[in-house]
Amino acid sequence: MKSITKQKPFDEIKEQLADFDRVFIVGCGTCTTMLKTGGVDQVAEMREKLQELGKRVSGEVVIPTACDEMTEAVMKENSPAIENAACVLVMTCALGVHRLSLYLDRPVIPALDTLFIAMEDTPGYFHEVCAQCGQCVLGETAAICPITACHKGLVNGPCGGTNNGKCEVDKEKDCAWTLIYQRLKEQGRLDLMRRYFPPRNYQVVPRPRTLKIP
Ligand code: SF4
Numbered sequence: 001m002k003s004i005t006k007q008k009p010f011d012e013i014k015e016q017l018a019d020f021d022r023v024f025i026v027g028c029g030t031c032t033t034m035l036k037t038g039g040v041d042q043v044a045e046m047r048e049k050l051q052e053l054g055k056r057v058s059g060e061v062v063i064p065t066a067c068d069e070m071t072e073a074v075m076k077e078n079s080p081a082i083e084n085a086a087c088v089l090v091m092t093c094a095l096g097v098h099r100l101s102l103y104l105d106r107p108v109i110p111a112l113d114t115l116f117i118a119m120e121d122t123p124g125y126f127h128e129v130c131a132q133c134g135q136c137v138l139g140e141t142a143a144i145c146p147i148t149a150c151h152k153g154l155v156n157g158p159c160g161g162t163n164n165g166k167c168e169v170d171k172e173k174d175c176a177w178t179l180i181y182q183r184l185k186e187q188g189r190l191d192l193m194r195r196y197f198p199p200r201n202y203q204v205v206p207r208p209r210t211l212k213i214p
C-alpha cells in the first residue's frame, strides 16, 4: 500500500517560499521514492531549482519512512542545518508533513499534493482500492468497492449509462457495477444485487477521525 503524491507546480512552491531565503529539504525513502516525487533524485533536482532561484539550501535529507517515529531522530541529527534554514520544504506525503511539523519550530512547507492511498497492480501502476469511508460494503459487493471504483460512487447498482461493460464517464474503464455483478454471479450470490444501502450522511462523521486501541 502506498500514499500517492504528485509534485506541486513549481510556481506554487515558489510562491509558498517567497518569504524564505534559506531552505532545508526533506524527502521520503518509501512512498515518494517509489513514486519519484520525493526520493534522492527529486530532492537533488529541487535543490538545483531553488538555488537557481537564488535560495540558499542549508541541507537536505531523505528520511527512510518520513511518517514514522524515527523521523524525530533524523531531525535531531540534522538540526544544525535545519536551524540555518528559515523553513523546511517537505517532499513527502501529508503524513510526513504532519510528522515533521511535530518536531520543528519553523514553517513546514509541502512540495507535494497527496492524492490517495493505493496498491501497486503492476510495476509503476497504482490503483486506488479504498476511499476509507468508514462503512465498508465490500462483503456485499464481491470485494470491489463501488465508492472507489464507480465514477459516481453508486452503492445501489449501476447507473443507466453502463454500456457493454464499460463506464459512461470513462469508456476506457470497466463499469464497477458490471464487475461486481459478474463476480457475484460466479459466487452464486446475485441476490446481493437487490440489497439496498440507505443514503449516507457524511456530515455526521466527526473530523478528524481518531482511534484508540483498548
Ligand atoms: S466501502 Fe469502499 S471506501 Fe468504504 S471502506 Fe470499504 S473499500 Fe473503503
Ligand code: SF4
Pocket: 149, 150, 151, 152, 153, 154, 157, 158, 159, 160, 161, 162, 163, 166, 167, 168, 169, 170, 174, 175, 176, 177, 178
Ligand atoms: S457506468 Fe458503471 S462505473 Fe460508470 S458511473 Fe455508471 S455505474 Fe458507475
